[in-house]
Amino acid sequence: xxxxxxxxxxxxxxxxxxxxxxxxxxxxxxxxxxxxxxxxxxxxxxxxxxxxxxxxxxxxxxxxxxxxxxxxxxxxxxxxxxxxxxxxxxxxxxxxxxxxxxxxxxxxxxxxxxxxxxxxxxxxxxxxxxxxxxxxxxxxxxxxxxxxxxxxxxxxxxxxxxxxxxxxxxxxxxxxxxxxxxxxxxxxxxxxxxxxxxxxxxxxxxxxxxxxxxxxxxxxxxxxxxxxxxxxxxxxxxxxxxxxxxxxxxxxxxxxxxxxxxxxxxxxxxxxxxxxxxxxxxxxxxxxxxxxxxxxxxxxxxxxxxxxxxxxxxxxxxxxxxxxxxxxxxxxxxxxxxxxxxxxxxxxxxxxxxxxxxxxxxxxxxxxxxxxxxxxxxxxxxxxxxxxxxxxxxxxxxxxxxxxxxxxxxxxxxxxxxxxxxxxxxxxxxxxxxxxxxxxxxxxxxxxxxxxxxxxxxxxxxxxxxxxxxxxxxxxxxxxxxxxxxxxxxxxxxxxxxxxxxxxxxxx
Amino acid sequence: xxxxxxxxxxxxxxxxxxxxxxxxxxxxxxxxxxxxxxxxxxxxxxxxxxxxxxxxxxxxxxxxxxxxxxxxxxxxxxxxxxxxxxxxxxxxxxxxxxxxxxxxxxxxxxxxxxxxxxxxxxxxxxxxxxxxxxxxxxxxxxxxxxxxxxxxxxxxxxxxxxxxxxxxxxxxxxxxxxxxxxxxxxxxxxxxxxxxxxxxxxxxxxxxxxxxxxxxxxxxxxxxxxxxxxxxxxxxxxxxxxxxxxxxxxxxxxxxxxxxxxxxxxxxxxxxxxxxxxxxxxxxxxxxxxxxxxxxxxxxxxxxxxxxxxxxxxxxxxxxxxxxxxxxxxxxxxxxxxxxxxxxxxxxxxxxxxxxxxxxxxxxxxxxxxxxxxxxxxxxxxxxxxxxxxxxx
Numbered sequence: 001x002x003x004x005x006x007x008x009x010x011x012x013x014x015x016x017x018x019x020x021x022x023x024x025x026x027x028x029x030x031x032x033x034x035x036x037x038x039x040x041x042x043x044x045x046x047x048x049x050x051x052x053x054x055x056x057x058x059x060x061x062x063x064x065x066x067x068x069x070x071x072x073x074x075x076x077x078x079x080x081x082x083x084x085x086x087x088x089x090x091x092x093x094x095x096x097x098x099x100x101x102x103x104x105x106x107x108x109x110x111x112x113x114x115x116x117x118x119x120x121x122x123x124x125x126x127x128x129x130x131x132x133x134x135x136x137x138x139x140x141x142x143x144x145x146x147x148x149x150x151x152x153x154x155x156x157x158x159x160x161x162x163x164x165x166x167x168x169x170x171x172x173x174x175x176x177x178x179x180x181x182x183x184x185x186x187x188x189x190x191x192x193x194x195x196x197x198x199x200x201x202x203x204x205x206x207x208x209x210x211x212x213x214x215x216x217x218x219x220x221x222x223x224x225x226x227x228x229x230x231x232x233x234x235x236x237x238x239x240x241x242x243x244x245x246x247x248x249x250x251x252x253x254x255x256x257x258x259x260x261x262x263x264x265x266x267x268x269x270x271x272x273x274x275x276x277x278x279x280x281x282x283x284x285x286x287x288x289x290x291x292x293x294x295x296x297x298x299x300x301x302x303x304x305x306x307x308x309x310x311x312x313x314x315x316x317x318x319x320x321x322x323x324x325x326x327x328x329x330x331x332x333x334x335x336x337x338x339x340x341x342x343x344x345x346x347x348x349x350x351x352x353x354x355x356x357x358x359x360x361x362x363x364x365x366x367x368x369x370x371x372x373x374x375x376x377x378x379x380x381x382x383x384x385x386x387x388x389x390x391x392x393x394x395x396x397x398x399x400x401x402x403x404x405x406x407x408x409x410x411x412x413x414x415x416x417x418x419x420x421x422x423x424x425x426x427x428x429x430x431x432x433x434x435x436x437x438x439x440x441x442x443x444x445x446x447x448x449x450x451x452x453x454x455x456x457x458x459x460x461x462x463x464x465x466x467x468x469x470x471x472x473x474x475x476x477x478x479x480x481x482x483x484x485x486x487x488x489x490x491x492x493x494x495x496x497x498x499x500x501x502x503x504x505x506x507x508x
Numbered sequence: 509x510x511x512x513x514x515x516x517x518x519x520x521x522x523x524x525x526x527x528x529x530x531x532x533x534x535x536x537x538x539x540x541x542x543x544x545x546x547x548x549x550x551x552x553x554x555x556x557x558x559x560x561x562x563x564x565x566x567x568x569x570x571x572x573x574x575x576x577x578x579x580x581x582x583x584x585x586x587x588x589x590x591x592x593x594x595x596x597x598x599x600x601x602x603x604x605x606x607x608x609x610x611x612x613x614x615x616x617x618x619x620x621x622x623x624x625x626x627x628x629x630x631x632x633x634x635x636x637x638x639x640x641x642x643x644x645x646x647x648x649x650x651x652x653x654x655x656x657x658x659x660x661x662x663x664x665x666x667x668x669x670x671x672x673x674x675x676x677x678x679x680x681x682x683x684x685x686x687x688x689x690x691x692x693x694x695x696x697x698x699x700x701x702x703x704x705x706x707x708x709x710x711x712x713x714x715x716x717x718x719x720x721x722x723x724x725x726x727x728x729x730x731x732x733x734x735x736x737x738x739x740x741x742x743x744x745x746x747x748x749x750x751x752x753x754x755x756x757x758x759x760x761x762x763x764x765x766x767x768x769x770x771x772x773x774x775x776x777x778x779x780x781x782x783x784x785x786x787x788x789x790x791x792x793x794x795x796x797x798x799x800x801x802x803x804x805x806x807x808x809x810x811x812x813x814x815x816x817x818x819x820x821x822x823x824x825x826x827x828x829x830x831x832x833x834x835x836x837x838x839x840x841x842x843x844x845x846x847x848x849x850x851x852x853x854x855x856x857x858x859x860x861x862x863x864x865x866x867x868x869x870x871x872x873x874x875x876x877x878x879x880x881x882x883x884x885x886x887x888x889x890x891x892x893x894x895x896x897x898x899x900x901x
Contacts, residue, residue: 315785337787346785354785357778359845368775369786371768378767383712422786 005030005195006164011050011062015439020046021060022219028164028197028212033190035210036199038241039469043219044199045089048166052086053079066164083163087153089172093141100124100137103156127155131185147178154185165189165196171205172301183209201299203234203506215240234506235499242469242498250474251446253453258477259290261328262461263311263344263430268322270303270310276318280306282485284322288430288461293452295476295493296465297501303485304465305349308432312346313339326430340369345428347419349435349465351412355419358408362400363389365407365418369426392421396451413444420451431455432463437471449475469498481505516721518894522839522854522887529858533865540868541861544742552666552815554860555749556582556808560831561838561852562760563804567797568835569764569773571780571844573629575801575828577618577636582809582824584644585610589809590654590819591647593661600661607806615802616795623794637828645821655818665752665814668745684741691737695730702726749811756807761849773797777844833859833880837887859883 006028013021021043028034036044049055051064053073064071066082073079076086093102100121109123110116124137131151135144141152150170157165167186171179179202186196186209200206206213213232215222222240225232264287272278281303288294296304309316311324313336323330326342333339339346348354356365366389367374374385389403396417400410407418416436423431433452437445452462452475466472472479479496481489481504489504517524534541560578567573585607593603614636621632648654673685702722709716740746764770772793775783784790812823838855840847862883866876 312785313787335787335789336785337789340787348782348785354779354781357775357782357845359778360775364771364775368783368788371771375768378769380766380768380771382766383708383714386714 002029002031004028005067006051007063007065008047008051009063009065011047011060011064013046013050013055013060020219021050024062024216024219024221026214026221027224028195030195031190031193032211033186033196033198033209035206035213036197036216037201037203037206037213037237038216039467042216042241044216045168046219047216048086048168048197048199051079052076052084052166054086080160083161084166085157085160085162085164086166087150087157087168087170089169091146091149091153091173093149093152095142096140098138098140099128099135099144099152102141102152103127103137103159107160123159124155127159128152130158131155132181145178147174147181150174150178150182151185154182163195165194167196167198169199169201171200171202179205203237206237207232207234213237217241235503238499238502238506242502249446249470251450251453253293253456256291256453256456258292259459261287262290262326263288263463264325265311266323266325268307268310268324269320270306270317271319273316273318280317280485281310284482284485284487286480286487286490288463290429290459290461291456292477293456293462293464293475295472295479296463296482297469297472297479297505298467298482299505300467302482302505304482305434306485307482308346308434308463308465311339312336312344312432315339315346340426340428343427343429345369345423345426345431347423347431347433347436349438351415351419355422356407356415359406362393362398362403362405362407362410362418366392366403366421366425369422388425389421392425396421397447411440411444413440413447416440416444416448417451420448424455428460430461430463432465434465435467436464437466437468445471469501472496472501473498521890521894522837522851522858526854526858526861529861529865533861533868537865537868541865542739544739546864546868547736547739548743548747550857550860550864551750551753552747553864554856555753555811555815556827557830557834557856557860558753558853559756559804559808559811560827561834561856562756562849563801564828564831564835565840565847565849565852566760566764566773567629567801568832568840568842569777569844569847570794570797571777572842573622573794573797573844574832575618575633575636575798575805576630577633577640577828578801578805578808578831579824579827579829580637580639580641580644581611581614581802581805582812582827583819583821584640584647585614585806586809586813586819586823587644587647587654587821589813590657593658594654594656600658603658603661604810607809608803611802611806612799615799618802619795619798622798623791629798641824648819648821652822653816653818653820657813657817657819662814662817663748665748665811666817667748669748669751671745681742682744684743684745687737687741687746690746691734691741694737695733698729698733699726702729749814752807752811756804757849757853764849774845777841777846830859833884837884839887839891841891842888855887 004027006026008024008026011021011024012019024043024047026047036047038044050060053076056074057072064073066084071082094105103124104120108115109120121137128135128137131154133148133151133155135148141149144152154165170182174182183205186198189196198206198209211227213225215225215237225237266285268281268284269279270281272280284307298304306316310320313333314320315336324333325331331342333342352358363385367385371380374381374388386403392398393400393403398414398417398421400414407415410418436452437448452464455462464472464475473493473496476493478493479491479501480487481501483505489501491500530541540546563578564575567575588610589603589607592598592606593600618632618636621627622629669686671684671686673689676683702725706716706722764773772783772788775788776790776793780790808827809824813819816823834856835847835852836842836855837858838847838851838853840852859880862879863876866879
C-alpha cells in the first residue's frame, strides 16, 4: 500500500433543503488513478468542488487531509497552491484568446508591471509538448477542436504544477479516438508519479484507466473497489451505482385507464441551432397514451430536453423534420403559442433560468402561460387571477405566506410546484415534465409524484424526462431510453430495471 | 403597526424625498418655490420629460434597454414638421400627421433592427443619436431655427385652458374657476375609485386594505390635487401641456398595470426566456417598445416646438438623458422588470423641482449638473441596497 495523498473524512454538505453530501469518505493513494462513479446528482461534482475550495471551508463539515496536513481552502487559489487542480466538465477556455494566454490566465508570467509574452509562449509550448500537442501556443482556442481543447486544459493544469489532477467527465464531449488519447495520457502521467481523480459515466473507460473506483450514491460513499482485489466489470459497477432499496418512495396509482394515443412523433430529427450540421435528435419515434406516464431515461446530453423542446412549438433547434400527431391528427406547430393552443405543455428542467420569473409574485407566474383566459378586452381581472393562484396553491399544497410572495423567495420544491401550477393552468392534455424533481428534497418529490398521479387520473398524458433511474422506474408505465440523440430502447415499466436501463445506455 | 408604518415609508421613499426637497427649496428661497408661477413653470418646462420618460419606461422594463436617439429625433422630426408648416405653408394638421408618420417609420425601423436583427439597443440608438441631429440640422440649410410656427399649433401645446366658468377676482387676484372645478372633479373620481376598489374587494371576500389606510390615501391624494388646482387657478389656469401629459400617463399607467400586454413588458425584463417559453412573442414586444418610443418622441417634439414656438437645431439636446434619469430616479430598474409610471412621474418631478429650486436660488448652471449627477447615482445606489436587503435567495 502506497502513501495516502488525500483523505476526505466524513464530508457533509447541505444546500437549502437538500443534503448533497452525507458523511462521504474518500482515500486516494499517491500515484494512482482513482475513479468516482455514480448517477447524475449523486454528489460527485459537489465532492470535488468541496475539495478544490469552490465551496469554501466552513460551508461544509468534515476534514480534508492532503499530504498529511489538514487543509482549509477558502478559494480555488488555495487548493491550486497545494497542487490540486480541477478540470471542469464545461471547458473554461476563452475562445478568442490564444492557447498561451488561456494557459496562464490568472497566473501571468513576467513581472508585476508587465506580462513577459516571450516567456509565456515559450512555457506554454513546453507544456503543450508534454500533453502531446504540436500546435503553437499562439493559436487561438477557437481554431482547435474540442479534443485538443481538453488537452490544453490539462496542459494548463500542468502549468500550475499540479500534483493531484481532478477531471470531471473529461471525455463527455470527445469522440472515441480523442478519448483514448486522453486516457493514455493519464496513464503516462501516472507512470511519472501524477495522482488523478477522474469522474466519468463511461464505465468502459473507468475500467480501462482506474486503479480504484469509489461509488457514490445519493450523497454517500457506497464502496471502493480495488482493481487488484475486486471484480471491476461494468456490471459490477452498475450494481453498486444503482443498488438501492426501493421502498414506498412513490405513491400508488390506482387503476388509471390507459386510453388511445394522445401524442405521437415519427422520425423526429433536430439540428443544433448554432452548429447546424450537428444532429441533436436523430430519427426519434415515440408516443404517449391518455392516462399514461411515459418516462424517458438517459444521461445528460442525450438529447431528451432538445427532443421535448423541439416538439413544443419548435422552441429549440433548426431544420426540424418528422411528423407530429395529436389525437391521431397530424399537426404542424408553428410556435410555442400554437403548441399551447394545441394543449401541449413543456415544464422546463431549469426552473430558475427558463421557467419562472423569480422577481415576480406567485400569482403572476401562475397565470403567465394562459393570461388571456383572465382578460376581457386585454384588461386582466386581477381578482380572478388571485383566486386562480390561491386555488393552485391549495391544490398543490404550495407553502407560502401569500400568492403575492415573489417566487425567488420560495424553496426549490415550492418553486417547482408554482411551475407545475403555471402549466396546469394552461390546461394541457399532454405534459412534458423535464427533470420535475431536480434539486428538491424527498418530501417535496413525493408531493410532485402525487400531482403527476392526479394528472393522469384526470386523463392527461405525462412524459417524464428524468436522470434519476429510481424515479423513472417508480413512476412510469412505459420507459424509453435515449442516448446520443437516438432512442436506444423501449420497455414496459414492469419489466424494466435499473440494470437493464443502464446497460441499454452504456452498451448502445 | 410600527412595521406597517415602516413599510409604507419604505415604499414611498421617493415621494417623501420629493416633499422634503420642495419644502427645503421653499425655505431657502423664502417661499418662492410654492408660488403659483412655479407650479406652472414646473409643468411647462418638464412636460417633454414626462412624455419621453413614459416611452423610456416601456423600453427599460424589457431589460434595461434604453433609447439614446430620442433627443436627436426630437430635433429632426421638429425640423421636418416646421418645414411642412412654415416653409411649405401647409395646414397644421398636415404637419402634425407628417411628423407622426415619420415617427412610426423610424420607430418601426429601430424596433425591427433591435428585436429581429438582435442589435443591442444602445448601439442601434447611438447610431440614431449621431445621425438624426446631423440630418435635422443639415435640412435647415444653415439657419439655427425655423419660425414662427402657426399660432394654432403653438397654442395647442403651450396655451392655457380658458376660464369657461368665469372665476371671481378676490383681493385683486383673478381666480381661474375651471381649474378649481377640474381639480374637484378629479379628486372625486380618485376618491370614488379608491373606495370602490376596496368595496369590490370586500364584497368578493378578498383581503383589502384597512379603512384607515384608504382614508389616509384619499386625504393625501385629494390634498395634492387641490393644491395643484388652487395654485394653477392663481397662475392663469390649466396649461394644455398638463392635459397632454396627464392623458399620456393615465393611458400608460393603465396599460402597464391593468392589461396582459403591459404585463409582458415586465415579465420579459424579469426573465425573457421564461416568457418566451410561455408562448409570448417576446420579439414583438421589443419591437412595440421601440415603435412606441418613437411615437411618444414625436409628441414630445410637439411640446418642445410649442414651447419655443420654433424648430431649433439644438432642440432635444440631452433629452434622452433627462428621460433615463427620470426613470432611474423614479425607481425603474436599470436591469428591467420593475418600475411604474407613478414612480417615473415622481422621479421626473423630483429632478424638475431640483432644477427649478436651484435656479431660483441662483446656483450656477454647472453646479446644477453636478447636483443632478449625484442625485442620480444616489437614487440607484439606494435602490440597489434597498433591494439587496430583501434580495432573491
